Structures are given as structure tokens and as C-alpha cells.
Amino acid sequence: VTTRARIEHDLRTSIRAGALAPGTPLPSTRALAADLGVSRGVVVEAYAQLAAEGWLVTRRGAPTRVGSDLSFAHPTTGRTDARSRPPRTVRYDLRTGRPDLAAFPRAAWARAVAAVVRAAPDAALDYGDPRGAPALREALVAHLGRVRGAVATPQRVVVCAGTAAGLPLVLRALRARGARRVGVEDPGWREQARAVRLAGLEPVPVRVDARGLVVDRLEERALDAVMVTPAHQFPTGVVLAPERRAALVAWARAAPGRLVVEDDYDAEYRYDREPIGALQGLAPDVVAYAGSASKTLAPALRLGWLVLPPDLAAAVAEDNARGVPALDQLALAALVERGELTRHLRRTRRTYRARRDALVAALAAHLPAAEVTGVAAGLHVVARVPDAHALADAARSHGVAVQTLHRHCTASPQHPPALLLGYGALPEPALERAVALLAGV
Amino acid sequence: VTTRARIEHDLRTSIRAGALAPGTPLPSTRALAADLGVSRGVVVEAYAQLAAEGWLVTRRGAPTRVGSDLSFAHPTTGRTDARSRPPRTVRYDLRTGRPDLAAFPRAAWARAVAAVVRAAPDAALDYGDPRGAPALREALVAHLGRVRGAVATPQRVVVCAGTAAGLPLVLRALRARGARRVGVEDPGWREQARAVRLAGLEPVPVRVDARGLVVDRLEERALDAVMVTPAHQFPTGVVLAPERRAALVAWARAAPGRLVVEDDYDAEYRYDREPIGALQGLAPDVVAYAGSASKTLAPALRLGWLVLPPDLAAAVAEDNARGVPALDQLALAALVERGELTRHLRRTRRTYRARRDALVAALAAHLPAAEVTGVAAGLHVVARVPDAHALADAARSHGVAVQTLHRHCTASPQHPPALLLGYGALPEPALERAVALLAGV
Numbered sequence: 057v058t059t060r061a062r063i064e065h066d067l068r069t070s071i072r073a074g075a076l077a078p079g080t081p082l083p084s085t086r087a088l089a090a091d092l093g094v095s096r097g098v099v100v101e102a103y104a105q106l107a108a109e110g111w112l113v114t115r116r117g118a119p120t121r122v123g124s125d126l127s128f129a130h131p132t133t134g135r136t137d138a139r140s141r142p143p144r145t146v147r148y149d150l151r152t153g154r155p156d157l158a159a160f161p162r163a164a165w166a167r168a169v170a171a172v173v174r175a176a177p178d179a180a181l182d183y184g185d186p187r188g189a190p191a192l193r194e195a196l197v198a199h200l201g202r203v204r205g206a207v208a209t210p211q212r213v214v215v216c217a218g219t220a221a222g223l224p225l226v227l228r229a230l231r232a233r234g235a236r237r238v239g240v241e242d243p244g245w246r247e248q249a250r251a252v253r254l255a256g257l258e259p260v261p262v263r264v265d266a267r268g269l270v271v272d273r274l275e276e277r278a279l280d281a282v283m284v285t286p287a288h289q290f291p292t293g294v295v296l297a298p299e300r301r302a303a304l305v306a307w308a309r310a311a312p313g314r315l316v317v318e319d320d321y322d323a324e325y326r327y328d329r330e331p332i333g334a335l336q337g338l339a340p341d342v343v344a345y346a347g348s349a350s351k352t353l354a355p356a357l358r359l360g361w362l363v364l365p366p367d368l369a370a371a372v373a374e375d376n377a378r379g380v381p382a383l384d385q386l387a388l389a390a391l392v393e394r395g396e397l398t399r400h401l402r403r404t405r406r407t408y409r410a411r412r413d414a415l416v417a418a419l420a421a422h423l424p425a426a427e428v429t430g431v432a433a434g435l436h437v438v439a440r441v442p443d444a445h446a447l448a449d450a451a452r453s454h455g456v457a458v459q460t461l462h463r464h465c466t467a468s469p470q471h472p473p474a475l476l477l478g479y480g481a482l483p484e485p486a487l488e489r490a491v492a493l494l495a496g497v
Numbered sequence: 498v499t500t501r502a503r504i505e506h507d508l509r510t511s512i513r514a515g516a517l518a519p520g521t522p523l524p525s526t527r528a529l530a531a532d533l534g535v536s537r538g539v540v541v542e543a544y545a546q547l548a549a550e551g552w553l554v555t556r557r558g559a560p561t562r563v564g565s566d567l568s569f570a571h572p573t574t575g576r577t578d579a580r581s582r583p584p585r586t587v588r589y590d591l592r593t594g595r596p597d598l599a600a601f602p603r604a605a606w607a608r609a610v611a612a613v614v615r616a617a618p619d620a621a622l623d624y625g626d627p628r629g630a631p632a633l634r635e636a637l638v639a640h641l642g643r644v645r646g647a648v649a650t651p652q653r654v655v656v657c658a659g660t661a662a663g664l665p666l667v668l669r670a671l672r673a674r675g676a677r678r679v680g681v682e683d684p685g686w687r688e689q690a691r692a693v694r695l696a697g698l699e700p701v702p703v704r705v706d707a708r709g710l711v712v713d714r715l716e717e718r719a720l721d722a723v724m725v726t727p728a729h730q731f732p733t734g735v736v737l738a739p740e741r742r743a744a745l746v747a748w749a750r751a752a753p754g755r756l757v758v759e760d761d762y763d764a765e766y767r768y769d770r771e772p773i774g775a776l777q778g779l780a781p782d783v784v785a786y787a788g789s790a791s792k793t794l795a796p797a798l799r800l801g802w803l804v805l806p807p808d809l810a811a812a813v814a815e816d817n818a819r820g821v822p823a824l825d826q827l828a829l830a831a832l833v834e835r836g837e838l839t840r841h842l843r844r845t846r847r848t849y850r851a852r853r854d855a856l857v858a859a860l861a862a863h864l865p866a867a868e869v870t871g872v873a874a875g876l877h878v879v880a881r882v883p884d885a886h887a888l889a890d891a892a893r894s895h896g897v898a899v900q901t902l903h904r905h906c907t908a909s910p911q912h913p914p915a916l917l918l919g920y921g922a923l924p925e926p927a928l929e930r931a932v933a934l935l936a937g938v
Contacts, residue, residue, distance in 0.1 A: 061771075064646075068646065105770075105771060105773075105774070107739055108736070108739050109646065109742070109776075109778070110742035110743045110746070110779045111779065113743075123743055124743075154623070157619040157620070157623060158619050162614050162615065166610075166611055166614040166615065169607075169610050169614065170607055170610075173603050173606055174603065174607065178601070179598070180797060181598040181796065181797045182595070182598060182796055182797060183791075183797070184796075184797055205550065217658065217820065217822075218820075221820075228695075254669075254816065256697065298548050299554075301550065301551035302551045302564055330502075330546060333509075333546075333550040335551070337509065338550060338551045338552065350624075355622070355623055355624045356621060356622045356625055356822060356824060357822055357824070358820055358821060358822045358823075359822075379659075379799055380658070381658075381797060381798055382797035383797060383798070384822055384824075384825065
């Protein structure tokens with residue numbers, strides 16, 4: 057730090073703190089220089105800098121003064137964010153949506169990033185295509201076709217910062233083309249309805265039963281779009297039944313501009329059979345598909361993807377100028393191309409399956425009244441228990457963080473009370489202990 | 498790929514291609530199994546899978562048929578994105594906004610990322626604070642205070658994917674609290690007005706003259722916010738005059754809820770003197786500050802930051818759930834903390850200064866009619882020439898990509914015609930040759 061910078065800093069601080077009130081004349085540059093034992097030129101420059109910034113006002117033939125409109129207080133810190141509040145002591149965190157962060161393939165990721173940073177051409181460091189890096193979009197087309205039965209071309213893929221960033225892009229594009237009402241699952245992921253509202257659209261709850269979203273009365277609800285999690289509904293864990301898949305597509309095709317938004321939530325994890333293919337593969341003309349690496353690799357990567365009908369792809373890409381870091385995109389492309397993502401999925405599927413089995417066994421042993429519903433998939437189990445709400449409250453005070461199904465209901469209170477038990481982040485012995493603790497509450 | 502997966506794939510492809518029309522009965526599982534020489538169980542499973550996905554319809558006692566609502570065409574590719582169109586041959590790219598991508602500190606970045614991937618705790622791989630990684634926000638508070646005179650606390654910083662992602666966040670928060678009209682610079686960066694419009698607000702052009710944004714008639718325009726580039730106005734290259742800085746702050750404080758949005762565009766690069774400090778430092782209560790690493794490191798990093806008044810920080814953080822990859826954030830934090838960013842700025846400032854000098858010298862030698870205006874700063878020069886538009890057109894057909902000032906004007910045609918010459922991406926000899934080519938057109 058130069059002498060001049062220090063003089064500027066001290067003056068700014070004094071003015072900001074109120075020690076130098078607005079309008080106060082400053083010592084002459086000559087006097088201050090003598091006081092500080094520096095050359096006069098340094099003080100002249102510091103005064104000029106602060107005058108250019110508006111802290112000081114200089115007038116020919118008059119002393120330099122503190123500016124007159126600097127009456128602001130100290131910066132305040134604002135309200136503490138909910139997420140940064142110190143949590144109560146949680147010994148076992150069974151909340152949903154938490155993958156096994158310890159399973160993140162650090163070595164493979166570090167290798168991929170290092171190779172990209174070393175070898176990517178300079179052009180890859182520029183703003184880039186708003187749809188995302190071509191290499192990643194090509195890798196995703198092949199991967200999603202193989203793993204999820206999705207039908208895509210690179211032009212119809214838009215890389216985004218996870219599903220939470222991708223859904224608003226789709227919704228804003230819908231809003232721009234005149235959509236107004238969007239069906240959301242009830243019970244469902246609250247973020248669906250919130251994103252719909254933030255995009256200036258009206259969320260309309262649509263009931264979910266044991267065969268998934270109830271589609272037989274969509275027509276009379278005057279919807280422009282429907283958001284759905286067909287492969288493993290959140291939170292009920294059911295799969296959208298085949299005839300409903302067909303009916304949903306038929307609804308979308310019955311009038312121009314209708315869209316189904318498929319949130320392919322944790323669809324890579326199915327333990328009793330092959331995962332159900334994406335709805336998008338059945339009707340790429342009317343389904344917008346959203347997937348991400350948040351559950352399969354790590355949420356912190358902020359890497360997701362949309363596969364869109366052509367008209368929507370262009371509109372969404374235009375809104376996506378913010379984009380996703382290219383180096384991360386290229387690293388993911390390398391992971392996909394080398395088959396490392398598929399191997400990682402295979403490994404984690406084994407891990408999660410063992411965790412789910414341990415959790416279900418622990419429930420049978422310690423909490424036999426609990427009835428496990430939903431298919432063997434994803435990262436959480438739905439356990440029906442009569443007193444779910446009271447149990448969850450009591451569990452929390454014993455250090456077991458757990459949610460209830462009803463937290464995710466909007467207008468459908470007919471669902472039997474149930475606990476949602478996320479098992480992604482806990483090894484088997486911890487799950488066993490957590491359930492024992494839960495049963496003892 | 499298993500036999501079963503291959504059967505499914507072949508059937509999906511045939512249905513999609515129309516070779517198997519809707520309603521077509523399929524061979525019995527027994528017959529197909531015999532045909533293919535596989536066990537019947539494999540075919541049963543494949544049919545069941547495709548039925549679950551909606552491709553096939555099974556009914557007890559009747560043959561399995563192709564679903565009846567599968568009448569979609571082949572996926573089309575959509576319109577080609579403008580950016581992916583092959584460009585005309587460009588020998589010298591003098592467009593603005595292009596930093597020297599070859600200067601990106603690859604080794605330092607690779608080191609920082611590798612260290613983070615190796616050492617970050619598992620918790621850093623989770624969703625994280627919507628404001629951004631605490632380590633980066635702390636590093637930015639210190640860095641921006643030192644380099645830009647900005648006043649911040651970590652609670653008031655929100656990390657975003659570059660300025661293009663940050664400005665919409667601020668604008669949406671303004672809209673949510675009832676703002677309607679936002680002043681944008683004219684001439685100005687088109688993205689300002691576009692972002693205002695996309696957020697559902699009305700952009701109101703405000704004239705820019707030789708002393709920057711003209712602030713004396715803001716009051717009568719009924720504005721809720723004003724977007725401004727005080728340190729180095731884009732595209733004119735002028736600096737907002739001290740009395741206008743004060744007047745802008747006074748305007749903002751004259752009524753509750755008013756906001757100045759400071760886009761601190763390429764402010765780190767000033768060659769004739771120290772950069773003017775951020776307006777935000779003068780009035781952190783009414784100025785929202787936006788900066789990024791796009792010009793100083795690389796656009797592809799998609800790393801930027803907002804410093805906000807407290808009420809706005811909370812609202813913006815809530816909308817920012819999409820966030821920015823944590824590993825990149827932590828890598829940038831490490832670069833800032835170790836002083837590597839400051840050293841990089843010092844190095845690139847020397848590079849760009851030499852390039853600017855070479856460009857200005859080449860203009861004097863080859864195009865003496867051109868008058869260079871604006872301060873010695875940033876990554877482009879404004880050169881007034883009477884026939885700027887015709888010159889730019891002719892230059893393009895000779896392989897020199899160059900923009901005119903008028904491209905960025907909305908309602909202010911009183912600016913003299915001028916070329917905008919970006920020198921960030923070209924070494925001195927190339928700049929000299931480009932100007933010679935331009936003069937010869």
C-alpha cells in the first residue's frame with residue numbers, strides 16, 4: 057500500500073465514520089504534507105482522487121472540503137440468512153435430497169478439470185455458446201439416450217446451473233409466449249410452485265395418488281403447462297402409470313403451445329428393476345426435460361441440463377447468457393465420455409441400495425407400525441405412521457432431523473400421515489441407530 | 498448393453514420412426530423370443546419396460562400393441578443459433594469486450610482448483626449458502642475495499658455467474674418491491690436495457706455526455722433506479738464527473754426505495770492514473786454494485802459479485818438458489834487471498850496499456866483524421882471518424898471486425914460518429930496491421 061493510498065483510506069474512513077462531517081474544511085495540502093512528513097505531491101494526488109470519487113469538493117481559491125451529501129450511516133449487516141443460522145444439534149440428518157457427498161469422485165473430477173485447464177483452447181475461455189459447451193451437449197445426448205431413453209440433438213440441449221436454475225428458464229420462456237397457469241404436483245417439491253410464481257405464472261396444484269399425477273381432469277383446469285416427476289415422484293415415491301404417461305402426452309398435444317415439464321428427479325437410482333425411461337423420449341415435441349448432476353455427483357457442481365422442443369430451446373438459450381463455467385462443463389463432458397459417470401452411477405447405486413435395505417430393515421425391526429410405500433428408488437423412503445407429525449417433532453428434539461409428507465402438501469390432505477426418511481447421506485449403522493432412536497421417542 | 502436393452506432400443510426406434518404404427522399388435526413374447534433366440538423372460542421384461550414407459554399397451558388376454566398416441570415426427574433440430582453460425586473470415590477482431598484469453602493464469606487456476614478439490618470438506622460439496630461461499634465473500638470484501646474502495650460485509654455480498662447473471666437478480670428484486678422505470682445509459686451496453694425489459698421493467702434511456710450520465714433531469718423522469726458505469730462508461734469511455742456522482746447519490750436518497758445500480762465494468766484497468774473508486778463506497782445504502790472476473794480473468798469462469806444494500810441482499814439471495822459452483826468459488830477465494838489476482842491484474846494492466854499505446858500510435862500514423870476520446874482505461878478506444886459507419890462496413894469485408902458507437906445509441910444521435918476499437922485480445926503488431934488495413938479501406 058502506497059502512502060497516498062493510506063492517506064485516501066484514512067480520509068474515507070474518517071468521513072464515513074462521521075469524524076469528518078460534511079462541509080468540514082480540510083487542512084491545505086502543504087500543511088497536511090508537513091504533518092505527515094510526506095511530499096506535498098502525494099497529498100495533492102490523494103485529494104484529487106477523493107474529489108473525483110465525490111468524497112471531497114475542491115474549489116479554486118477555497119479550501120478543500122468534505123462533500124455535503126455523505127450523511128449515510130455505517131453499513132448494516134442485514135438479516136441473517138435462514139441457511140446460515142446455527143442449526144440445532146443434529147446427530148442424524150434424515151432430510152430428503154441429500155446425496156452421499158463423501159462418494160463424490162474427487163480424484164476423477166480433479167483429473168478431468170486439470171486436463172481441461174491445461175489443454176482447452178483459449179477460445180474455450182470466452183463467453184461461449186449460451187446453450188453450453190458443444191462437447192458437453194454432445195456427450196449428454198449420447199448419455200441421456202442410453203441411460204434415460206431421452207431423444208435429443210445438441211441444438212435442443214441447454215446446459216444450466218442445476219434444475220433449480222433450469223426450471224425458471226423454461227418457465228420464463230413459457231411466460232413470454234403467453235402461458236399463465238402451470239400445474240404442479242400436490243404433494244410436490246415446493247420449489248416447483250415457487251419457481252412458477254417467481255416467473256409470473258400461477259401454480260395450480262394437481263393431485264398425486266398411488267399411480268402418480270392424476271391426469272383425467274387436466275383439461276377443465278385451463279393449464280398451459282404441467283410440471284411432473286414421472287420416474288420417482290417427489291415426495292410420494294410413486295411412478296407415473298403407463299396410461300397416465302400416454303394421457304399426459306395426449307393432453308399436451310390436444311392444443312398448441314401446451315408443455316409437460318419433466319423434472320427427472322433422482323431417476324438414475326432404481327433398485328428393484330431398470331429405471332423407467334424418460335417421458336421425454338415418448339414425446340420430445342411437447343416435453344421439456346430437466347436433469348442434473350446434483351444427486352449423482354454433487355449439488356455444489358451446479359451442473360444441469362434441459363432437453364427442449366426446438367422453439368423453446370432457442371428462447372431458453374437467449375435467456376441463459378449467464379451460463380455455466382465452461383471448464384466445469386468440459387470436465388463433465390470428459391467424465392461422461394470416458395464412462396466414468398456411468399461407473400460412478402453403478403457404484404453409488406450399490407451404496408444407496410444397501411442403505412435403503414438397511415433403513416427398511418431397521419423400520420421393520422424397531423418401528424413395525426410403519427408401512428413403507430413408493431417404489432425402491434431414489435434417496436428417500438416414505439414410511440406411513442399414524443402420528444408422523446408428532447413423531448417428527450419429538451425426533452428433532454432428540455437430534456434426528458426428519459420431514460413429514462404433509463410438509464409438501466398444498467391442497468391434498470387426504471394422504472395418510474407419513475415420514476420422509478432420506479438415507480443418501482448416512483451409512484447403514486447410522487441409519488439403524490437413527491431409526492432405533494426414532495422408535496424410542 | 499444387455500440383450501433386453503437392445504430389444505427395447507430396437508422397438509423404441511421402430512415406433513419412433515413409424516415402422517411400427519400406433520395400435521400395431523406385437524408378436525407374442527414366446528414368438529419373439531424364439532425368433533431372436535433369447536429366453537422368453539428377457540422379452541417379457543422388455544415389453545413390461547416399454548409398457549411402463551408408454552410405448553406399448555398391454556391388456557390381459559390380448560396381444561401387446563404399440564401405444565396409440567405416438568404420432569410424433571422425428572425430432573427437428575431447431576433454428577441454428579446465431580453464435581454457432583460459421584463467422585465470415587475475421588483476420589483482426591477489434592470488437593469490444595474481449596479480454597486477452599491467452600493471459601488467463603492457467604497454472605495458478607489449476608493449482609487452486611486442485612487444492613480445493615483435494616482439501617475442501619464434504620460439506621462444501623452440498624448446496625451451500627445462496628449468497629455464495631463464505632470464504633469467497635470474505636476475500637471479496639477485503640479485495641474490493643482495497644482495490645475499488647467498496648464498502649461491504651460478507652452478508653451484503655452475493656456471488657453470481659458474472660454481471661450478466663447478477664444484474665437480472667437485482668432487477669427482479671427491484672420489480673418485486675414495486676419498481677417500474679429504470680434509467681439506462683444512452684449510448685450504453687445493450688444488455689442493460691435488455692435485462693431491464695426481461696425483468697418486466699421499463700428501460701428509460703438517459704443521455705451520456707463528456708462528463709458521463711446526465712443527471713440533472715432524473716427527477717422529472719419518474720425513475721425507480723438508474724444503471725450506470727461510472728468508472729469507465731461503456732461505450733463512450735468517459736468518467737462520471739465528481740459533481741454528478743454526488744448528484745446521483747442525492748437523487749437516490751431523495752425518495753425511499755430508489756437505487757443506483759453500478760456496473761463496475763472493466764474498472765480495474767486505468768492507465769493514466771489510479772482508477773476512480775467505486776460509487777458504492779460513497780453511498781453503500783443506495784448503490785448496488787456489480788463486478789466480475791470476466792475481463793480480469795476469463796468470461797468462461799462465470800464468476801461475478803454483487804454488493805447490495807441490506808434489504809436487497811436478502812431478496813437477491815433468495816432468488817439466487819441457482820448459485821455458482823462452490824469449487825470455483827473457493828478457487829477464486831484462494832487466488833484473491835494469496836494476492837495472485839492482484840499480481841495478475843498488475844501484469845495484465847501492463848499488457849493492455851502497451852496495446853492501447855500501440856493502437857493509439859497506429860491511429861495517429863495511419864488514420865490521422867481519427868480523434869481518440871475517452872480516458873485511457875479499459876479494453877477499447879473510441880476513435881471519432883466522420884465516416885465511421887461506412888468504414889466499419891468496408892473493414893468487415895476486409896476481415897477487420899469493428900463496431901461503431903452508434904450501434905449502442907438508443908435516442909441520442911447527437912454523438913459524433915466513432916469507431917469502437919477493442920484492443921484486449923490482440924498483440925501490438927496485430928493492432929498496427931489491423932489499423933493499417935482499416936486506413937487502407
